[in-house]
Amino acid sequence: GAFLLLVPDGWTTEGGIFRVNPMVIDGAGQSIEAKLDFTLKRDPAGKVMIRFIPHTNYVLPGPYVITPVVNGMPVVPMPTPAAFLTGNFNSLRPAARNVQVLATQARPDIVQAVLQGPKARTLQAAGAQYQVNAAMVTVGYEEGGIRFKELLFTAIEGFSMMNTGMWTNAMTIVARAPADEAEAWIPTVKVVLNSFQLNPRWVEAETKGQRYRADVSADTLRTIAQLDREIADNRARTQQSIHNDNYLTLTNQEEYVNPFTNRTELGSHEWKHRWENSAGEVIYTDDAHW
Numbered sequence: 001g002a003f004l005l006l007v008p009d010g011w012t013t014e015g016g017i018f019r020v021n022p023m024v025i026d027g028a029g030q031s032i033e034a035k036l037d038f039t040l041k042r043d044p045a046g047k048v049m050i051r052f053i054p055h056t057n058y059v060l061p062g063p064y065v066i067t068p069v070v071n072g073m074p075v076v077p078m079p080t081p082a083a084f085l086t087g088n089f090n091s092l093r094p095a096a097r098n099v100q101v102l103a104t105q106a107r108p109d110i111v112q113a114v115l116q117g118p119k120a121r122t123l124q125a126a127g128a129q130y131q132v133n134a135a136m137v138t139v140g141y142e143e144g145g146i147r148f149k150e151l152l153f154t155a156i157e158g159f160s161m162m163n164t165g166m167w168t169n170a171m172t173i174v175a176r177a178p179a180d181e182a183e184a185w186i187p188t189v190k191v192v193l194n195s196f197q198l199n200p201r202w203v204e205a206e207t208k209g210q211r212y213r214a215d216v217s218a219d220t221l222r223t224i225a226q227l228d229r230e231i232a233d234n235r236a237r238t239q240q241s242i243h244n245d246n247y248l249t250l251t252n253q254e255e256y257v258n259p260f261t262n263r264t265e266l267g268s269h270e271w272k273h274r275w276e277n278s279a280g281e282v283i284y285t286d287d288a289h290w
Contacts, residue, residue: 027072060165
């Protein structure tokens with residue numbers, strides 16, 4: 001009951017709304033929102049098909065982000081929409097051969113619509129930095145002896161939470177058909193996509209749940225960020241200590257505390273004992289009873 005849309009007569013559908021178990025991926029970063037993985041097929045093999053691809057939440061690399069995954073979210077630099085689509089095409093179509101990018105088209109109309117939407121207004125009102133970019137890429141390839149033409153679209157959203165940069169492929173949709181039929185199917189694809197509607201009651205309940213889960217995730221991120229800062233600071237101090245020890249070893253020196261000034265001084269490490277008096281005279285000896 002989450003959404004409805006028009007389906008061409010005789011087509012089949014697969015998938016729908018699903019949720020990620022945070023216990024499986026070691027964090028709640030993918031569990032704040034429901035995800036949509038939904039496919040419409042004209043034929044069982046999916047020669048003509050439309051698919052809504054689920055979004056993934058990512059964390060931007062930063063000075064205190066020292067692990068490859070944070071709260072269940074991969075740490076990855078934010079790509080352009082076109083780079084995201086082409087970079088993930090092999091995982092989408094692993095059997096594709098002779099892949100060619102035929103066209104890349106920016107979609108400022110989608111960007112403008114998203115920036116005027118409720119999500120952008122909510123994030124900006126909360127003081128979060130928010131940005132969005134969108135593009136469509138047309139790809140040609142061979143699969144199973146058939147030459148296909150596929151349209152790939154995504155909108156990439158970037159925002160910050162608790163001083164942690166994040167991004168997601170908020171809206172990703174692909175549609176394909178045999179190359180010689182592709183143009184004829186474009187009107188059908190447009191009708192399907194334009195008919196998509198969310199159930200207002202479902203949206204209301206989902207929004208309430210998201211607010212609660214976002215608070216939990218924000219608390220987790222805050223704790224993780226503090227731990228990462230402490231680990232990074234400790235690592236920096238350890239590295240500094242290692243570099244200092246290496247320097248002393250290479251220069252045959254040792255650090256000594258001057259008992260009169262309480263300052264650390266450098267001196268030779270070729271003797272076992274070192275004394276310094278109030279006049280600044282230094283005595284080195286191997287005799288502990290001197």
